[in-house]
Amino acid sequence: MNKVIQCPCGYVIRADTEEALVEQAQQHARETHQMELTAEQALAMAQPE
Numbered sequence: 001m002n003k004v005i006q007c008p009c010g011y012v013i014r015a016d017t018e019e020a021l022v023e024q025a026q027q028h029a030r031e032t033h034q035m036e037l038t039a040e041q042a043l044a045m046a047q048p049e
């Protein structure tokens with residue numbers, strides 16, 4: 001099942017595994033928001049698509 005994270009900035013992250021989703025969310029947070037996101041925080045924002 002796909003999961004999606006909608007960042008408050010409007011950026012949408014989609015992946016078919018939690019691992020990939022967390023990785024992409026962390027990369028986005030780091031590059032765009034200069035923020036370190038934990039896997040827990042990323043998964044708390046994830047919604048099933």
Ligand SMILES: [Zn+2]
Binds near residue numbers: 033
């Ligand atoms: Zn963002």
